[in-house]
Amino acid sequence: MPEKFCIFCGETVLGRIDKKFCDDHCRSSFNNSQHVGLNQKLKEINLSLKKNRMILSKILEAQKLGSTQILNRKLQEMGFQFKYHTHYEITTTGETCVCCYEFGIIPNGDEIKVIKFGEQN
Numbered sequence: 136m137p138e139k140f141c142i143f144c145g146e147t148v149l150g151r152i153d154k155k156f157c158d159d160h161c162r163s164s165f166n167n168s169q170h171v172g173l174n175q176k177l178k179e180i181n182l183s184l185k186k187n188r189m190i191l192s193k194i195l196e197a198q199k200l201g202s203t204q205i206l207n208r209k210l211q212e213m214g215f216q217f218k219y220h221t222h223y224e225i226t227t228t229g230e231t232c233v234c235c236y237e238f239g240i241i242p243n244g245d246e247i248k249v250i251k252f253g254e255q256n
């Protein structure tokens with residue numbers, strides 16, 4: 136019979152061939168550690184989304200407008216991460232807007248159009 140090792144502590148596992156843990160303690164410790172990893176990822180993404188939203192909110196607040204244009208480079212300098220967004224919206228003019236909560240961006244060459252939904256849309 137091939138030797139099996141506990142996937143949490145690495146100890147030899149005795150018993151059934153499909154046993155993955157040496158005991159219940161290792162099983163629950165392993166499962167808890169998986170949750171910690173998942174929660175960490177969720178936290179990271181949530182933070183990035185909130186940060187993105189804050190950046191867009193600041194840009195529009197400074198302009199006192201419902202929409203504005205900003206250089207792609209400038210947006211990145213502010214720490215905006217394009218890979219994190221919440222959903223897509225099609226504007227009344229038929230453009231696809233990448234949204235971060237109630238804010239959205241529409242790439243337009245070197246510039247990015249920033250809009251807030253619920254205002255002038």
Ligand SMILES: [Zn+2]
Nearest residue numbers: 141144157161
């Ligand atoms: Zn173990």
